[in-house]
Amino acid sequence: MANHQSSIKRIRQTDKKRLHNRYYAKTARNAVKALRNTLDKAEAQALFPRVCSMLDKLAKKNVIHKNKAGNLKSKLSKHVNKLAIA
Incomplete structure (x- = not known):
């Protein structure tokens, strides 16, 4: 156990901060999974900007690395563009 008041x-x-970061990172991971499991193109296109916004905010606050956010957004945009119009 720490002895100093500052520690x-x-x-x-x-x-x-750890609990706060875990909550928001988990929320973003669930949103990414939901987007990946979406097969409807219109629904995926509606969900994509919200997920990108979440990832950008997490990267800005250093919860996740900015390159990881960029890689995820790139993969998700490929997934959304590849979906067939249903």
């Missing part, structure tokens, strides 16, 4: 506070802050 105790740092532990509290780190735990709080």
Whole structure:
């Protein structure tokens, strides 16, 4: 256990930030999975900007790396463009 008051506070802050980051990262992962499992092109095109926005926000706050966000967006856009119009 930490002895200094500043290190105790740092532990509290780190735990709080970790839980916050886990929640938003998990939410984004679920949104990416939902988009990947979508077979309807119109629905996928409606969902794509929201998922991209989530990934950009996570990258901006350093929850995920900016290159990872870019790679995910690229793969998702290929998936959306490849879908047949149903």
